Amino acid sequence: MGRLKTIARRTFLIGSAAVAGGVAFGIYAYRKPVENPLLADLPPGAATLNPYVLIDAEGVTLITPRADVGQGAVSIQTYLLAEELDVDPATIRTDFGPASGAYYNGKVAAEGMPLAAWDDGLVARTGRGAGDVIAKFLGLHLTGGSTTVPDSYDKLRAAGASARETLKEAAAQRLGVDRTALRTEDGAVIAPDGTRITYADLATEAATLDPVEAALRDPADWRWLGKPMRRTDIVAKSTGTFRYGGDLVFDGMLHATVVTNPVMGAGLTSMDTGAALAMRGVAAVLPVTDGFAVLADNTWRAMKAARAVVPVWGTATTHAATTDEMWQAHADAMTEANRDSRFADDGDVDAAPGTPLAADYRAPFLHHAPLEPANATVTYTAERTDIWTATQIPTFIRDAVAGITGQDADQVHLHNLASGGSFGHRLEDIWVRQTAEIAMQRPGTPIRMTWSREQDMAHGFLRPMALARGRGTVDAGQVRSFDLSIAAHSVGESQLGRQGLPAAGPDVAIVAAAWDAPYALPDRRVTGYRVPAGVGVSSWRSVGASHNGFFHESLMDELIHAAGADPVEERLRLIHHAPTRQVLETVADMASWDGPLGDGRGRGVAVTFAFGVPCAQVIEVSQTDAGLRLDRLWLAAEVGRVLDPVNIESQLSGGALFGLGHAIGAEITFADHRPEQSNFHDYDSLRLWQVPQVEVRALGTTGEIRGAGEPGLPAAAPALANAIFAATGTRLREMPFAKTMVFA
Incomplete structure (x- = not known):
């Protein structure tokens, strides 16, 4: 292929093309021209119209703006494009692209709004749309909130489809035939007589055309999506040849x-x-x-x-010296002056009838501690x-x-x-x-x-510690009322403050997966209290849901036990959201919930709703001479359409095991104003021999597209705590559980 003609357009539109060395295609949500970020470093002989796909003499390059932190983001984005573009995913090169607001993430902006994902009303739909507008306006090029797939699903498929049809139009004009007579296959346009023209050969001509709008393929015709796929990075990571930032x-x-x-x-x-x-x-x-x-x-x-x-x-320094002082600050913050939110406030919990129950719960500071410093x-x-x-x-x-x-x-x-x-x-x-x-x-x-590991542990910013006060009433064998108050530092205030930005309004993360848990009680209230800023805090896998799942489902389990009801049946009675009910019914069936258990064994259940995904887990434990053993973990989740069954299972089970490891043995404590933990020898996680047998089922019964990297975590800790109660009669209200129990 000869040198490509340089075609540099300053703006890009829906379906238009992009990038270096050839032609590329993508979409723009609002059909409004914006600056093309690829122009800044455009090499000679390049054609750029839009930021997502490069076709040059070497083949196809996909710009994957969502970060890959081990969750397979690059791989799934590659498959989304390849499915519509008709190229072999194994032949596609990828690049994260430049930092640019053109790659804004509208889905993640909606996560910060007090909108329950199960709410499909007009106000909620309008609010989510506003989140997308805000993200575009602010140029929020970021990855988080399990939004990579939801954000990319339509964009990249439409980009691939438009690219495919525009390349066919270029071939049609060259051959003098109608575009509908042509087909595509593995990076080439095929004519009725068998003539094969590669995408690279058509790049210059395609770049001169207006992009062709194209319908997306029916999922029934997918070659890769929806089927077990091999991640594009798996060989390199399995052979030690993958290159990381370090x-x-x-x-x-x-x-x-x-x-x-x-x-x-x-x-x-x-x-x-x-x-x-x-x-x-x-x-x-x-x-x-x-x-x-x-x-x-x-x-x-x-x-x-x-x-x-x-x-x-x-x-x-401005923060407290010790962990005990910090816990006191959290208790002191539970006043009306520090109230941050009350998104759930039904009936009158103060006047609810029945027998009362009250309990306090604690979740410690946690470090991210990824393996790469x-x-x-x-x-x-x-x-x-x-x-x-x-x-x-x-x-x-x-x-x-x-x-x-x-x-x-x-x-x-x-x-x-x-x-x-x-x-x-x-x-x-x-x-x-x-x-x-x-x-x-x-x-x-x-x-x-x-950074050394010690520097990282001391300065990495932490998952907030959180304190919860729960109370409720039971009456006639049923849970009658539910009142949960949660005090924590604001992740949004801390993170945005480090960027020199204000954090406006309440912090939804303080009460996430608690206020929007899909339970219907006549008297129900969830209140968030913002603890004044102290130690710097940060987003940690599943953010506020990581501790609120434990708070909410522990209190719910205690109330159900006090009522004398079955933990599954009473939850099913209370849950108003059909997909959440279905995952709970599914996991109960997977675990044979009503089946017999021997002495010293117990099962616990928890169901959480985080990042739009209902997830239910049952954990079975047994008492041994060496301590408590985790025997089985069953997990069911509704992530909507399943694009990669293998990776979905890995993400959901990985989230649950990550949550279990931290619930059992991890915490960051403070003395003399500084963290006491410095490395993995004193910041423990789940050991290989402690991992239970895991069974995962992703239902895939709705048409929604949801992420799976975080929703598997929040239900793990409460399911384990509830299982330990069933086996031993001991209620665990503070993490890490190893403070109270010995684990085998």
């Missing part, structure tokens, strides 16, 4: 590590660097905000030298700054670094990379900011900065 190497690169005050924000008073600078391979010790950086010829030497620096840390690579010059890192917030990082360097945003170029885990950690950017500070002190030199 694997990046450039000629002339210096390696760095950062150490900051273990008391967040208290700063550095002075330091003795003599011993560190005398060590082999050490290039410099430089200041960064709140601490220092060591530069060396490899990461190990940088980290070794960092331990030789003798710092004198500042002591000023936080890292970034930055090269700074006066004219341009380049950043290589794995992130879920590309535009926020671009703008933050521009603020540090004093450059315009279009002088800062973010190259997003795959992440070795996140669980919400890559929604932060402090390590990128630190790397930019270092790079400015070494212009022209690539700086790869890697």
